[in-house]
Amino acid sequence: EVQLVQSGAEMKKPGESLKISCKGSGYDFNTHWIAWVRQMPGKGLECLGIIYPRDSDTTYSPPFQGRVSFSADKSISTAYLHLSSLGASDTAMYFCARRGLCRGGSCLDFWGQGTLVIVSS
């Protein structure tokens, strides 16, 4: 069974940094891109970017370029989202999701449970 399990909720202060993990199981983690998706409170879904765990090739969505970074440790089938200089606007649910086998790899077929990040002084 394919699963993506994310790290737990985080409460941070403005200016702090954060790393969220996403561990895959039940499939070859190295051969599927992982996407990171943000959902601000009461809002829709926004893709931050994607990472290919095998070689850590990364593409960031233009609005988020320079504001987030990704990494991966293929030895433990885990991808990471790094957020720095946190502000109140980073308060959101963050999801990882596997890029699926649909045409052109254009879908996200399995999702992590989400990690809630709250930034507050």
Added chain:
Amino acid sequence: DIQMTQSPSSLSASIGDRVTITCQASQDISNYLNWYQQKAGKAPKLLIYDASNLETGVPSRFGGSGSGTHFTFTISSLQAEDTATYYCQHYDSVALFTFGPGTKVDFK
């Protein structure tokens, strides 16, 4: 950038009703269009991929159609557990995964 719009933004329906949601792309995207269901407090779930293909395990009352710029998502007979927000989504190599604004479905 390709923009995705959805209509309506919300709807109320009764059990057994046929529900239809539309998604419009700002330019031709062939059939690179997927539909997701997100229940409150949960992760999104892929329902329909490549505009009209039902993801494994998804009930057959869900369906999708369309190509080019106009797409339709249908629930043929609304069930209680279908209360959720539904998103369309397109992928391209620049903007990556772009989601529509969502349609919230609840009961009358």
